[in-house]
Structure formats: C-alpha cells, structure tokens
Amino acid sequence: MSAPKKVVLAYSGGLDTSIILKWLQTEYGCEVVTFTADLGQGEELNPAREKALMLGIKPENIYIEDLRDEFVRDFVNPMFRANAQYEGLYLLGTSIARPLISKRLIEIAQATGADAVAHGATGKGNDQVRFELAAYALNPDIRVIAPWREWDLTSRTKLLDFAEANQIPIAKDKRGEAPFSVDANLLHTSSEGKVLEDPAVDAPDYVYQRTVRPEDAPNDPEYVEIGFEKGDAVSINGQPVTPAEMLTRLNELGGKHGCGRLDLVEGRFVGMKSRGIYETPGGTLLLEAHRGIESITMDRGAMHLKDELMPKYAELIYNGFWFSPEREMLQAAIDASQDHVTGTVRLKLYKGLARCVGRWSDHSLYSEEHVTFEDDAGAYDQKDAAGFIRLNALRLRLIALRNRRLKG
Secondary structure, eight states: OOOOSEEEEEOOSSHHHHHHHHHHHHHHOOEEEEEEEESSOOOOOHHHHHHHHHTTOOGGGEEEEEOHHHHIIIIIHHHHHTTOOBTTTBOOTTGGGHHHHHHHHHHHHHHHTOSEEEOOOOTTSSHHHHHHHHHHHHOTTOEEEOGGGTOSOOSHHHHHHHHHHTTOOOOGGGSSOOSSEEEEOSSOEEEESGGGOOTTSOOOGGGOOSOOOGGGSOSSOEEEEEEEETTEEEEETTEEOOHHHHHHHHHHHHHHTTOOEEEEEEEOTTSOEEEEEEEOHHHHHHHHHHHHHHHHHSOHHHHHHHHHHHHHHHHHHHTTOTTSHHHHHHHHHHHHTTTTOOEEEEEEEETTEEEEEEEEOTTOOOOHHHHOSSOOTTSSOTTHHHHHHHHHHHHHHHHHHHHHHHHO
C-alpha cells in the first residue's frame, strides 16, 4: 500500500500523540493535520497548538475546536433519552465521545484534501473500534492509520528514546510510569491500568478527580431542580442553560456531594475484561432526574418497552456503532417516546446519593383522583378489578387444572 499524502491526526498535545505525529512524518513522509477537540476535559488546549507548531505543523493545518455544546446536544442528550447504561451501570462517557471526534476527523480530512486519518488508541481496547467504525461509516474510502498496531515502539523506554531522538520535549512527570491512564470529557473521567489492574484491590483515593469522598461530602443535603423539554434537560433551578452549561453545573453539584463514582469490571468489545474507575457526577444526576420525569409523563407500555430496548442501544454505543442503521432505528423509537417528557424534577443530593424527591409536569399522567386512598368520587369502580383478575387468571387456572388431571 502506498504511503498517505496527508493525514488528519486526533491530537491531544500529550507525549503519546506527539510521538505519533513525528512517527507519521518520519514513517510515511506525509503532511500532518492536527485536530484537537475541547470536549470539556478540563485541560488548557493552547499548549497543543504550540507543540504542533514546534513539531513543524503549518498553522493552517492546526485545528482546535470547542465542541462542548455539540457533544452534549447531539450525542450525550440523545443517549440520556434512552437512560443508557452499559452492563447496567456504565454511563458510556468515553464511548459517546468517539463518534463526534471521528465525525470531525472525517470532515477535516474532506476540507483539507487528506486521504487518511490517524488515532492514538491501542490494539487492546475499545476505542480503536469506535474511531474506525465511525470513520468508515462516514467515508468508506478513508484510510485509517493506527500506529499502536503498526510500529515497534512497544515499551515506554522505546517511546522515550524515540521522543529524545526526535527532539520531542518530555515533561519530568512523563519520565516514570504513570500510575494509571485517564480519559476525560464533560460527561466523565475514566481511569484504567497500572494501580487499578487488580480488581480485588480498592482504588486509591488519588484516582478520583471530580468527586469528593462521600464520607467527606457536606453534612447537609442540597436540593436542585432540573427542568426538561421533550426528554432533554434545559434548566437548573428555573434558569435556562446551554447543553454544556447544564452538564458543567451538574458536575459541580454532583462532585461536591460525592455522587457518580463507579468501580466497574466490564466486558470489552475485543473480548477481555477490564477494570475501570469512572466518575460521572453530572450524568448521575441527569439520569436520576430523567427517570423521575419519565415516571409521571410516560405511559407504562412505552416506558417498559424502552427499558427493554435500552441494553441493546447501550451496547451499540459501547461497541462503536453510533452511525449504524440499527442505532438510528432505536433512536427514532426512543425520541418518539419523549414527546411528553417535559416538566421539572427535584433532586436531593447527600453523601454520594442523588434521589428524586419531587416531580411535576403539565404533561403528567398521574391522577391523584384515581389513585387516592380517600373517596375518589366515582373516578374508579373497584368492582371492575374482579373481571380483570378473572380474565388474567384464566390461563393460570387452566394450567393448574391440566396439571391436577395429569397427576390424577
């Protein structure tokens, strides 16, 4: 296969992607375009521009973009309409960021005339799959370069030697082995590897970056009201906020009260089990609030069907199939279910817990007149329940009669 002429690299500005940048230049002799996305990871991104310039990238080939609102509006919010949790627990913080990064890689490749894109995901993880499935779905002719699957820089020593030989600055804290690996965005932080690889050992306190220990959280509870329109959170305590502001504020509130910690052993798509420490404070509040408003605005049949669809939907996102027809089919059904999911939820935050303690809506299906233990003024005739029960019991009675006869 001939060498690519121009490659768009998903570039963080860190040591690994800086090594990849130089490796692409030396291995293929190609022009490199860098793309750095601000997804709310909490890092200053100007150093990425300076590092790229230092490594010989032309100013017009350096793309640094604030995608926080697009990330929440077009990716996080649709996912939360489904209440998606992979393996019943994981709120998919890393998984949902990859299709947006891939989308912009492909768009920049088209705009710059690049014939390839590149990423820094390893050959052991899920991210390589997510990046590449999304890329091929959006441009079936694109070439994807995954250096970790190609090069011979198989140890930290070899990486550092390559960096020194190519005059790539190495921060002092990069000389030794990092105690764990971190991925972060506005939805969550994910920590894996090294000190976390033994699932029998409790994670050290220093792993957690966005949440206080629940034991150290305030001794007094705090209440927050989240407003929804058609399944999406749009206001906090009555004040409208942008999608990115919503998650930023909820992260602050949830982190302050120690909400959203998860220690999970998950089944990777590539086949192995891995242990991760996740912090999703804002997402944890959002999930609790969304389920709270659904509880009074969604019909039982629609809600139960959506809950049945959710594991498949979550698995599709986890495995990298955001741009697949089956995910889009499920999304259409999920979005249709949210037409009346509008109203307000009150959450109580206390010592690591976020609980729905109030919910109200003009679209509510809750009828106090029907459910009251007091006089319902004829709204519900309790005698109707007898026939309802007899009809539902009929098949059970027939089975019991059959079994009695056979034992007979």
